[in-house]
Structures are given as C-alpha cells and as structure tokens.
Amino acid sequence: MLLIYCPYCQVERAEVEFRCGGEAHIARPSDPEKTTDEDWVEFLYMRANTKGVIAERWRHIHGCGRFFNALRDTVSDNFLTFYKTGEPMPTLETLPQEAGK
Amino acid sequence: MKRYSFLELAKNAFSAHQNWGRQWRSPEPKAEYDVVIVGAGGHGLATAYYLASEHGIRNVAVIEKGWLGGGNTGRNTTIVRSNYLWEESAALYNHAIGLWQNLSQELNYNVMYSARGVLMLAHTVHDVQSAQRHIHANRLAGVQNEWLTPEQAKDYCPPLNIEKNIRYPVMGAALQRVGGTARHDAVAWGYARGADALGVDIIQNCAVTGIRRNQNGSIEGVETAKGYIKAKKVGVVAAGHTSVVMDMAGVRLPLESFPLQALVSEPVKPAFPCVVMSNTIHAYISQSDKGELVIGAGTDQFVSYSQAGGIHITNHTIDAICELFPQFRRMRMLRNWGGIVDTTPDRSPILSKTPVPGLFVNCGWGTGGFKATPGSGHVFAHTIAKDEPHPINAPFTIDRFRTGRLIDEAAAAAVAH
Numbered sequence: 073m074l075l076i077y078c079p080y081c082q083v084e085r086a087e088v089e090f091r092c093g094g095e096a097h098i099a100r101p102s103d104p105e106k107t108t109d110e111d112w113v114e115f116l117y118m119r120a121n122t123k124g125v126i127a128e129r130w131r132h133i134h135g136c137g138r139f140f141n142a143l144r145d146t147v148s149d150n151f152l153t154f155y156k157t158g159e160p161m162p163t164l165e166t167l168p169q170e171a172g173k
Numbered sequence: 174m175k176r177y178s179f180l181e182l183a184k185n186a187f188s189a190h191q192n193w194g195r196q197w198r199s200p201e202p203k204a205e206y207d208v209v210i211v212g213a214g215g216h217g218l219a220t221a222y223y224l225a226s227e228h229g230i231r232n233v234a235v236i237e238k239g240w241l242g243g244g245n246t247g248r249n250t251t252i253v254r255s256n257y258l259w260e261e262s263a264a265l266y267n268h269a270i271g272l273w274q275n276l277s278q279e280l281n282y283n284v285m286y287s288a289r290g291v292l293m294l295a296h297t298v299h300d301v302q303s304a305q306r307h308i309h310a311n312r313l314a315g316v317q318n319e320w321l322t323p324e325q326a327k328d329y330c331p332p333l334n335i336e337k338n339i340r341y342p343v344m345g346a347a348l349q350r351v352g353g354t355a356r357h358d359a360v361a362w363g364y365a366r367g368a369d370a371l372g373v374d375i376i377q378n379c380a381v382t383g384i385r386r387n388q389n390g391s392i393e394g395v396e397t398a399k400g401y402i403k404a405k406k407v408g409v410v411a412a413g414h415t416s417v418v419m420d421m422a423g424v425r426l427p428l429e430s431f432p433l434q435a436l437v438s439e440p441v442k443p444a445f446p447c448v449v450m451s452n453t454i455h456a457y458i459s460q461s462d463k464g465e466l467v468i469g470a471g472t473d474q475f476v477s478y479s480q481a482g483g484i485h486i487t488n489h490t491i492d493a494i495c496e497l498f499p500q501f502r503r504m505r506m507l508r509n510w511g512g513i514v515d516t517t518p519d520r521s522p523i524l525s526k527t528p529v530p531g532l533f534v535n536c537g538w539g540t541g542g543f544k545a546t547p548g549s550g551h552v553f554a555h556t557i558a559k560d561e562p563h564p565i566n567a568p569f570t571i572d573r574f575r576t577g578r579l580i581d582e583a584a585a586a587a588v589a590h
Contacts, residue, residue, distance in 0.1 A: 073483040074475075088485060092475040094429070109575050117427035117518050117574045121416035123478045146430075146477050 093129030174370035197369035205403035213237035217410035218364035219550020225371035228558035242361025248512035250469035254352035269548025282363030291352030296341040392531030413513025415536035436509035440464030456493035520583035524566040
C-alpha cells in the first residue's frame with residue numbers, strides 16, 4: 073500500500089484514503105466543434121503508460137476531497153513529489169537528488 | 174519431435190526417465206525471419222504455432238526478454254470460460270473454448286484442460302438481473318450458460334455458504350459447464366514444443382530494444398540484445414509491456430498497465446469441485462490438481478510495472494473467500510505474486526493491424542487473457558499471415574476507439590475478465 077502526501081491537508085496518509093485519477097495534465101479540447109476524431113481519441117483514450125516517472129492525479133476522497141498531482145516512478149512505485157492542481161509539472165532536474173529513492 | 178505416448182513412457186522407464194531429451198531447441202537468432210513475434214507467452218507461442226501449422230509460415234522467431242511462459246502466462250489463475258455479454262466477445266472466447274477441447278491431442282501435450290464448470294455468483298438484485306441478461310445473450314449467441322438457484326449452486330459446489338446471514342448472501346449463480354481450468358505452464362510448453370518442431374526459433378533471454386522502420390515507414394526489423402534481426406512482419410504480444418514495445422515503433426495505444434495479484438494456499442486433498450467467481454465481492458477460487466486453492470485478487474488502482482500489488486487488495490479477496498467458504502478460514506496461504514496486465518478502456522482486447530505496415534499487435538487482454546490463449550493465437554496468426562483480420566477478430570481493431578464501435582465489456586461486468 074502506498075503512502076501518499078496530500079498537499080492540501082499537508083499530511084501523509086495511507087493509499088486507501090485516496091483514489092487514483094489516472095494520467096495528469098490531459099486537457100479537454102477547448103473547441104469541441106473543431107476537434108478532429110483523432111484528437112478526441114488522444115484525449116479520451118490514449119495514455120502514455122510510461123515505464124518510469126509519470127505525472128498522475130490523486131484525489132483525497134476520504135479527506136479534503138480535492139484533486140492534486142504527483143510524480144511517481146512506475147517501476148519502484150516510489151513518489152518523487154506531490155503538487156497542487158494548477159501548479160506546473162516539476163521537471164526532474166528541479167527535484168532533489170534523493171527524491172523517489 | 175519425439176511423440177509422447179504410453180509406449181514412450183514405458184520405454185523411458187527402463188532408463189529411469191533420464192533420456193527424454195529437450196522439448197525445444199535454444200537456437201541463436203538467424204539474420205532474417207519472415208515473421209518475428211515479440212513475447213513468448215501463451216498468446217505469442219500460440220501465434221507462432223498456428224503460423225507454422227495452419228499458414229505454412231515456418232521462418233518465424235519468437236523473441237522473449239525472460240524465459241518462455243514466465244510472464245502473465247505463469248501468473249494467472251488458469252480460468253477458462255466464454256460467457257461474455259457482447260456477440261463479438263462471445264465469438265472470440267467461444268472460438269478459444271472450441272480449440273481448448275482438443276488442444277492436448279493436437280499438441281500431443283497434456284494441457285490438463287478440465288471442464289469442471291465456472292460458477293459466477295450473484296449477490297444483489299442487480300447482479301441477478303445482469304447475470305440473467307448475460308445468460309440470455311449467451312444462449313442467443315450459441316454460448317452455453319445457465320441459471321442456478323442458491324440451492325442448485327450449493328448442490329454443484331458443496332463448500333458454498335448460502336446462508337442468509339452473511340454480508341452478501343448468494344442470490345443465485347450463472348453456471349458455464351464447459352468452463353473450467355487448464356494447466357497454464359503446460360499450455361506455453363505445449364505450444365513451444367509444437368512450434369519448435371515445425372521450425373520456429375524460440376529465442377529466450379533476449380530483450381527487444383528497438384523496432385526499425387524503413388523510409389516508407391514500414392517494418393524492417395528489430396534490434397535485440399543479441400543484435401539486429403531483419404523481419405518482414407513483426408507481431409507484438411507483450412502483455413503488460415506492450416506500450417513500451419510499441420513506443421519503439423512510435424505507435425501509441427489506449428492501454429494502461431496495472432498490477433494484478435493471485436495467491437495459492439497450502440495443498441490439501443480435493444475439496445473444491447469447480448471454479449467460483451464473484452464480481453461483486455471480488456473473489457475467484459478453484460483448486461489445482463496439486464491441491465492448492467488458487468485465488469485471484471483484483472488490480473491496483475494505479476499504473477505500475479512493479480509486479481507486486483498492495484496487500485490490502487489481497488486482504489479484501491481473502492475476506493470474501495472466508496465468508497463464502499467458511500471451511501477455508503484456517504487455511505494458510507503459501508505464496509502470492511503480481512503480474513502486469515494491460516487494460517483497454519472498454520476492457521476488450523486489441524488484435525489488429527497498426528498504422529505501421531508490417532506491424533501487428535495483440536494486446537489489451539487485461540485481467541483475463543489466459544482463457545483465450547488458443548483462440549487469440551489462432552486468429553492473430555491469420556491476421557499476420559493474410560495481412561487482414563480473421564472475421565472473429567475483425568471488430569477488435571485499434572480504430573474502434575475512433576469510430577466509437579467499442580466492445581464494452583467494461584460496462585457489462587465492471588470488473589473481472
């Protein structure tokens with residue numbers, strides 16, 4: 073079971089308090105009328121499914137109820153960092169060396 | 174290939190079974206193949222076998238990162254059934270059931286297919302309606318499936334607790350009698366031995382590190398740990414790692430990989446006559462011929478390649494098993510493990526050509542690919558050999574996510590395939 077830090081509650085809690093919301097930073101097409109079928113497929117179904125570090129959404133359903141984002145290594149399942157919705161995705165270079173170890 | 178028979182068994186007894194010989198070769202890769210299959214699991218090996226046996230394409234290599242049958246083929250709970258809701262799925266899985274019937278004879282290898290029946294429990298009014306809808310759909314599609322009352326279910330599976338005082342009492346069950354189990358390793362080994370005898374090279378401990386395309390964009394070959402191998406066609410059958418392999422060819426797929434867990438108990442005498450599944454409280458259980466209870470748990474909620482799931486997931490399943498089968502409460506669990514399953518948004522597989530000429534993909538089997546092994550290999554071999562899908566796998570394209578013609582087994586059952 074994962075230990076997850078909620079950046080809103082500023083507490084670390086067990087995974088069962090949270091719901092994973094899948095890949096983060098996927099924006100809904102802003103103009104549906106002009107969006108092609110291929111772009112809808114990208115938005116609705118295509119996922120990076122990276123073996124390595126991914127950005128994903130979590131929701132603290134049994135806490136504050138808010139969505140936030142996290143970087144996690146999908147091989148070790150270790151989190152690198154947590155950040156609030158709306159904040160830009162941290163780049164790996166800006167993280168401390170020991171993150172995710 | 175040395176045919177296995179009673180006579181061979183008797184003959185080898187005289188030499189204390191020391192001279193059976195290898196079941197397949199360990200060849201070095203050739204410079205060029207007509208078809209390269211990436212992944213030597215059950216589906217990949219079955220594909221190679223049917224390419225050689227049905228389509229006469231024998232210049233085939235199956236390239237495997239680890240050892241053959243060492244991924245999800247060796248990690249699943251070995252359940253075979255075909256009672257899916259939609260016609261497309263029913264046709265695909267029933268095609269596999271047809272091949273399972275005679276597989277041991279065809280491969281001259283005992284895959285221990287045991288049609289002991291799969292009982293799917295209903296615990297709520299919604300479950301009952303949904304199960305009966307499945308039964309009616311199955312009967313129209315020519316798939317065997319029948320409804321049992323709780324008492325009939327108890328008759329069929331005596332350990333089942335049908336008391337009304339449990340949290341989720343059994344309100345009935347759907348029974349597919351042709352469903353059952355098979356020996357997962359033997360399926361991989363049987364196909365490997367059969368394919369090898371027909372000239373297929375199975376190259377183990379050789380990871381594919383790249384897929385080379387020519388200027389027109391079509392397939393030229395694969396880079397591997399043992400060097401570059403030219404190939405006219407490449408079939409990717411890499412289960413949980415499909416996204417990683419297809420990324421080498423620049424193809425994105427609607428897949429997410431999750432850990433799925435299973436566990437076995439200490440071995441006991443025969444106590445459990447069939448397979449029991451419950452989607453609602455999430456439990457799968459059967460007893461192997463060795464005597465272990467084989468129990469399937471659920472997937473974790475997040476993408477991972479760790480081959481280890483959360484302990485709360487297995488706990489949840491054990492709670493359900495203990496309530497349904499109180500006699501197992503004091504049994505000890507021996508081992509548990511995880512496999513990485515590739516799931517699609519509609520929980521149906523993809524058996525398809527890709528935008529890259531010469532590149533084919535067989536993936537997205539999610540949590541239930543084992544049951545389809547023979548059928549999947551059979552129709553995928555047809556797709557590769559003829560460059561067009563078999564009528565059975567024609568609906569299972571990548572393009573269905575663009576056209577909207579999903580085969581939505583996800584909505585039909587919500588979990589467990």
